[in-house]
Amino acid sequence: MHRFGMISIYVGLVLSIVGLFGGFGLMFAGEQTWSKPLVAMVPLGFLLVFNGVVTTILHRPKDSRGSERPQGPPD
Secondary structure, three states, X not given: OHHHHHHHHHHHHHHHHHHHHHHHHHHXXXXXXXXXXXXXXXXXXXXXXXXXXXXXHHOOXXXXXXXXXXXXXXX
């Protein structure tokens, strides 16, 4: 699941960046056909990034001692 979260973060970032720059670039150039779907990809990319961050935090790999959470200050 950790790997799925990382892939989701990267795919979401790509969708958001392509949607923002491509959509607004085409919109300012006067192209209405492709600008709307590209701008509509931005919320989908944001949701994928958010999903990836939550999945990565919840399913992080175990550390070398076998525990998933920090144990507190060292003694």
